[in-house]
Amino acid sequence: MTQIPHDHPRYKSLITREMAVEGVKKGITSTQGLIAQGRGEAFDYLIGEYSTESAKEAERAATAHLLLAKKPVISINGNTAALVPDEMVELSNIIKASLEVNLFHRSRDRIDRIIEHMESHGAENVLGRKGDSVLDLSHDRRMVDHEGIYSADVVLVPLEDGDRCEKLSEMDKVVIAIDLNPLSRTSQCADVTIVDNITRAFENMLQYADEMKNLNYDKLREIVDSYDNNRIITLAIDEITTWLSKFSKESGTKRL
Numbered sequence: 001m002t003q004i005p006h007d008h009p010r011y012k013s014l015i016t017r018e019m020a021v022e023g024v025k026k027g028i029t030s031t032q033g034l035i036a037q038g039r040g041e042a043f044d045y046l047i048g049e050y051s052t053e054s055a056k057e058a059e060r061a062a063t064a065h066l067l068l069a070k071k072p073v074i075s076i077n078g079n080t081a082a083l084v085p086d087e088m089v090e091l092s093n094i095i096k097a098s099l100e101v102n103l104f105h106r107s108r109d110r111i112d113r114i115i116e117h118m119e120s121h122g123a124e125n126v127l128g129r130k131g132d133s134v135l136d137l138s139h140d141r142r143m144v145d146h147e148g149i150y151s152a153d154v155v156l157v158p159l160e161d162g163d164r165c166e167k168l169s170e171m172d173k174v175v176i177a178i179d180l181n182p183l184s185r186t187s188q189c190a191d192v193t194i195v196d197n198i199t200r201a202f203e204n205m206l207q208y209a210d211e212m213k214n215l216n217y218d219k220l221r222e223i224v225d226s227y228d229n230n231r232i233i234t235l236a237i238d239e240i241t242t243w244l245s246k247f248s249k250e251s252g253t254k255r256l
């Protein structure tokens with residue numbers, strides 16, 4: 001891994017990039033995954049590289065949904081396995097969720113490698129090898145495990161495809177997306193849209209899960225019922241606009 005000095009102003013972003021590159025070298029992340037990461041970085045730059053109020057509100061509602069769920073599943077792909085393996089294991093333990101590998105660029109080899117990688121980070125019983133049920137899609141993300149995503153009531157889909165997100169919603173599942181692009185089809189169709197970097201989103205959700213794990217049903221229901229995803233997406237876009245106009249004014253001053 002390239003050495004990034006700790007005092008670099010964009011240390012966290014550069015380390016995350018290096019982790020994605022390591023993922024490719026280990027054969028768990030696809031090369032296309034690097035392009036997705038680059039697109040994410042661009043949106044993160046426009047957001048200001050921090051967890052906004054809208055992101056935190058969505059993360060709180062997502063955590064409440066996961067704690068209320070009867071059968072929650074966290075979907076894993078090559079990018080999330082490279083960037084947040086420990087955090088996915090930790091969250092799945094707190095909320096009692098299954099972990100399932102689901103890939104757009106699916107191959108038996110890569111599924112095995114991702115599962116082994118997750119096991120080396122403490123995961124147990126990772127699903128995704130069977131692919132014994134299908135969603136109504138024409139690409140490989142249609143293949144899911146019956147005991148996992150197919151029968152889940154709440155699915156956390158970090159870095160998802162818009163069309164699979166739509167299918168999961170049509171199946172009456174609660175879909176929670178993490179996507180730095182508030183305009184993507186995934187963001188637009190999810191029930192809870194977290195516009196945040198997955199590295200920050202998992203950190204925040206772990207904290208919320210710890211704070212909320214002993215809340216009773218009524219309290220969790222209250223959080224879920226008062227949540228309005230349309231308002232959160234609008235707010236996420238407004239936050240980018242506000243950040244950009246602040247930035248534009250400040251750099252205008254510097255130029256003068």
Ligand code: ATP
Binds near residue numbers: 160162163
């Ligand atoms: P859609 O099919 O929903 O329109 P897309 O085709 O734009 O989405 P992909 O190319 O599959 O999406 O990329 C996945 C998405 O993940 C991108 O929108 C990108 O902004 C986002 N993304 C990439 N890296 C991260 C990250 N580290 N944290 C959060 N989101 C990320």
Ligand code: MG
Binds near residue numbers: 160162
């Ligand atoms: Mg896509």
